[in-house]
Amino acid sequence: MAAYTAIVTVRLKRGVLDPEAETTKRALERLEFDLEDLRSADRFEIDLDADSETAAERRADEMAQRLLANPTIHDYEVEVVRR
């Protein structure tokens, strides 16, 4: 067993409205910042023990599918690093 951190990034799929990101973008523009676009995402950093990096990645992927992401509106990606 080794110690890993799985980073799961959950984003809205392209085409799904993101009013929070739109509000943040407008607030930055009101502060006179120049920007082309702003997207927001949720990032989960999950510490877990697993037999291998592959096993850690598989478990984090299952966590994303079962709880962290909603497949109707979200895409997600998983990255695993040693801790």
Next chain:
Amino acid sequence: MAAYTAIVTVRLKRGVLDPEAETTKRALERLEFDLEDLRSADRFEIDLDADSETAAERRADEMAQRLLANPTIHDYEVEVVRR
């Protein structure tokens, strides 16, 4: 001018309670996942045009300080990539 994406990751400072992360951790445990810890963070992906990578990073850093992060409770980091 070149096109960059600045990725701003905003985390709660160590010691600041994160009830949402705690709830997510417990929900995963109820689904019988094994995990040691879970932290959540907000990730902003900001497309902007700037004269250099340094200028893009400086602007994103200012956005974090003025709006995206609350210095009392948050740490943040900025990463800039060409788009």
